[in-house]
Amino acid sequence: NALGAEVAVPNCFNRTNVELKFKLSESDRASVEAFLDEHGIEDGQFMVGLNPGSFLPTRRWNKNRFIEIGRRVASKYEAQLIITGGNREKTLIREIAESLQDTVPIEATEFTLGELAALLRRIDLFITNDTGPMHIAAAVGTPIIAIFGPENYHRYRPYSKSFNRVVAISPISCRPCRKFDCKSHECMKAVSIGMVWEAVESAISYAKQQRRST
Numbered sequence: 001n002a003l004g005a006e007v008a009v010p011n012c013f014n015r016t017n018v019e020l021k022f023k024l025s026e027s028d029r030a031s032v033e034a035f036l037d038e039h040g041i042e043d044g045q046f047m048v049g050l051n052p053g054s055f056l057p058t059r060r061w062n063k064n065r066f067i068e069i070g071r072r073v074a075s076k077y078e079a080q081l082i083i084t085g086g087n088r089e090k091t092l093i094r095e096i097a098e099s100l101q102d103t104v105p106i107e108a109t110e111f112t113l114g115e116l117a118a119l120l121r122r123i124d125l126f127i128t129n130d131t132g133p134m135h136i137a138a139a140v141g142t143p144i145i146a147i148f149g150p151e152n153y154h155r156y157r158p159y160s161k162s163f164n165r166v167v168a169i170s171p172i173s174c175r176p177c178r179k180f181d182c183k184s185h186e187c188m189k190a191v192s193i194g195m196v197w198e199a200v201e202s203a204i205s206y207a208k209q210q211r212r213s214t
Contacts, residue, residue, distance in 0.1 A: 020159055022140050024114065024118050027114075029118045032122060046077060047123045048073050048074075048077075049123040049127065050083045050096070050128075051083075051134070053092055056178070059129050059130045061149075067099045069193065070083075071100060071103065072200075073127075074100070074105075077204055082123060083096055083105050084108045084111075118140075120137045123137075124142075124143070126144050126145070127144075127145045138158035138164060143203050145199045145200055145203055146165070165199040
């Protein structure tokens, strides 16, 4: 999995100057526009993506906290929620969508890599665990709230000139950790709804300013 691979870099490498780029094809853009049209999304509608899954369970923020953040975003900002994930996360996404059914969320689970990138480019804010899609969102310039637990967020945070905010508890004595499972899950439990919501409000303020300037 190239998105999860570690890359050796020279000591002189300055991470603060890194900017990823993902070239979008016209066919992927067209597929996403057709998907949004099918779901009745109008031009200019404010969209917020939720990405609650992760290959490693230890990197997943509690689904009920994602639900609460989604409910607040939809209520306060009249945002269209789009819940993203892969085939292995369909059950999780369905559970979250059902809990948020009053907000009429859209489930997005059947995309190629290129189509996912095109979808993330159309989203105004992406709230995500530490996953591959987080880096794709950075590469297409979408504002990001990245929720980190066991991994080294100084190394693996999203790199983008757009707004991106890492939400994590520090210090945690057992970080970094790449265990598949954890008895305490302390690092993710410590990330509160309030912490993420504060970051979300800052990000939405930025996203709306960007909209007005374009």
